[in-house]
Amino acid sequence: MAEYHLTSPLKDEDVTKLKLGDIVYISGPVFTCRSRLQKYIFDENNILPFSTENRNVLIHNGPIVIKEDGKWKLVSFMPTSSIRFEKWGAKSVNEWGLKMIIGKTTMGKKTAEMMKKRKCVHASPTSVSPNLWVDSIEVEDVHLFKELGSIEAAWFFKINELGPFVVDIDSEGNNLFDNLDEKIAENKKNALKALGIEEDFEFTKLY
Secondary structure: OOEEEEEOOOOHHHHHOOOOOOEEEEEEEEEEEOHHHHHHHHHOOOOOOOOOOOOOEEEEOOOEEEEEOOEEEEEEOOOOEHHHHHHHHHHHHHHHOOOEEEOEOOOOHHHHHHHHHHOOEEEEEOOOOOOOOHHHEEEEEEEOHHHHOOOOOEEEEEEEEEEEEEEEEOOOOOEHHHHHHHHHHHHHHHHHHHHOOOOOOOOOOOO
């Protein structure tokens, strides 16, 4: 396991060196996205009103942001579960030219295949700490606020050493959680054998 401190916009060489289980910290420009933005663009055929060329890190997140003295103030921030957005994952990587998606859990096979094709990775937070990261994030702008609302809008952030995140899908399409599932299944089998319990046993039914 290695640790990397990367700056957006990311290049192919930044992400191809990342291996499953590596720890990353990210600085630079990023943007946020949830289901409503992807539905608005991909399902309802609207045009993304900004360029992702120099902002190719996407965070699956619905931040809590308020306006104070005429300026946006970030109150709470925590990546949400990426697997919820698998329907649009491959399209977002391909059409937006993403090099990294940050979100809890992981993403599915189609997104992983596109990540392999376009040299992109997925990284997941190692903890749930919504208020510890606020000081590392500066609100730069917001797009589609009126159309989608505060939570679902695309927020532009400038982040400084945000992390740690663990690489769970690498640029070859490998998935850390798939490997863990295999290891857990193997450990379970060995444990049942050691305890003398049949593999096809059923849990006690309480009702």
